[in-house]
Amino acid sequence: MARSWFQPAPDSLWNRFHEKPRLRLASLFNLVWTVYVFGDLVFAEKLNPHWWLATLTTFPAFLALYAISYIRPIRQAPWFAAAVALLAYSIMGINASGGGCYMIYACAIMGFEGSPKRCYTGMAAVIGGFVLAGTFIYAWPPSILATISFIALSVGSINVIYRFNAQRDAELKLSHDEVRRLAAMAERERIGRDLHDLLGHTLSLITLKLELSRRLIDRDTDAARREMEEAEAVARHALAEVRSAVTGIRATGLAGELASARLLLNASMVQFDYVSNLPELPERLEAGLALILREAVTNIHRHARASSAEARVEIKGNELTLCIADNGTGGVNSEGNGICGMRERVRALGGTLAFESQRGKGTRVRIAVPLTAADRRLATTTPQDFPMRMTDNGSPA
Numbered sequence: 026m027a028r029s030w031f032q033p034a035p036d037s038l039w040n041r042f043h044e045k046p047r048l049r050l051a052s053l054f055n056l057v058w059t060v061y062v063f064g065d066l067v068f069a070e071k072l073n074p075h076w077w078l079a080t081l082t083t084f085p086a087f088l089a090l091y092a093i094s095y096i097r098p099i100r101q102a103p104w105f106a107a108a109v110a111l112l113a114y115s116i117m118g119i120n121a122s123g124g125g126c127y128m129i130y131a132c133a134i135m136g137f138e139g140s141p142k143r144c145y146t147g148m149a150a151v152i153g154g155f156v157l158a159g160t161f162i163y164a165w166p167p168s169i170l171a172t173i174s175f176i177a178l179s180v181g182s183i184n185v186i187y188r189f190n191a192q193r194d195a196e197l198k199l200s201h202d203e204v205r206r207l208a209a210m211a212e213r214e215r216i217g218r219d220l221h222d223l224l225g226h227t228l229s230l231i232t233l234k235l236e237l238s239r240r241l242i243d244r245d246t247d248a249a250r251r252e253m254e255e256a257e258a259v260a261r262h263a264l265a266e267v268r269s270a271v272t273g274i275r276a277t278g279l280a281g282e283l284a285s286a287r288l289l290l291n292a293s294m295v296q297f298d299y300v301s302n303l304p305e306l307p308e309r310l311e312a313g314l315a316l317i318l319r320e321a322v323t324n325i326h327r328h329a330r331a332s333s334a335e336a337r338v339e340i341k342g343n344e345l346t347l348c349i350a351d352n353g354t355g356g357v358n359s360e361g362n363g364i365c366g367m368r369e370r371v372r373a374l375g376g377t378l379a380f381e382s383q384r385g386k387g388t389r390v391r392i393a394v395p396l397t398a399a400d401r402r403l404a405t406t407t408p409q410d411f412p413m414r415m416t417d418n419g420s421p422a
Contacts, residue, residue: 238253298336
């Protein structure tokens with residue numbers, strides 16, 4: 026029973042950090058502030074006779090409660106916070122520094138779970154009890170009580186804000202996954218309709234002609250041969266239509282990729298702006314540009330450390346340009362597999378890629394692809410300007 030008590034529960038905070046080892050490390054690093062439990066050794070002029078007994082009794086109890094608050098179900102966190110607060114009340118008359126330190130940790134644990142209203146109600150109860158005990162029982166100066174209370178409330182608020190930001194990021198990721206799932210479902214439905222429309226009538230026609238040729242082969246060889254030749258022609262035509270449909274299936278829409286990029290970057294706290302009125306593009310360009318955009322956005326998500334980014338599609342004369350820029354750290358001197366892959370895709374389209382990445386000024390990728398006369402006639406829609414411009418220093422204007 027005791028062994029299972031100290032094993033992380035499935036819904037514990039420790040298990041929530043399973044895929045985020047840095048957060049697990051941070052939860053252990055936060056114990057460095059327990060050094061203030063022994064602050065009276067430095068700041069107090071004279072130690073209470075029972076100081077060592079009280080400190081060495083409550084400190085292991087605090088460490089156990091702190092560990093349990095991470096490995097037990099997260100809904101139980103307020104109870105462990107209340108237990109830590111009781112430690113603070115019990116020791117503050119003997120070890121003033123330790124009492125204040127425990128109270129700050131109690132407010133931090135109180136911010137682990139619950140709605141903001143519930144968290145702040147719990148923190149108010151912890152701080153209120155601390156102030157009442159310090160004022161009427163231990164006669165602490167109001168300035169000391171106010172300072173410790175402010176620190177405790179700030180630490181608890183940080184946990185509440187961080188938790189709800191993480192929850193919002195998770196919801197954005199779920200939205201992003203849902204968009205991809207719905208897009209895949211719509212694509213499957215479209216594929217089913219296209220295949221039914223393309224092959225249903227054609228296969229029926231081929232079947233009828235082959236049946237007719239089988240019946241005619243003994244009586245009229247020439248007529249049977251003509252029916253088989255027509256069936257072959259119909260089959261070849263159907264094969265060409267299927268190849269054309271598969272090309273359309275494999276092509277990723279640039280507008281859909283832009284919307285997907287916004288969801289991905291917004292989940293990473295990156296403001297992403299892009300043109301919403303795209304020109305109509307030929308399939309060969311749209312599929313290639315969508316894949317290039319996906320690679321560029323992936324690089325921003327993983328490496329740029331940016332707060333904002335933009336994508337721009339423009340057609341000027343005989344040239345189409347796609348520009349992706351961010352205001353991240355920049356300073357990329359060598360081109361990795363991502364940039365090399367983008368260059369290969371641009372080269373396959375007959376275009377050029379310019380890559381700029383100055384340290385502290387973000388990164389800008391500009392793709393220029395020449396257009397044929399047929400491409401220009403197809404691209405009849407004029408793109409609108411972006412609502413955001415990137416300034417010379419790489420930050421949003």
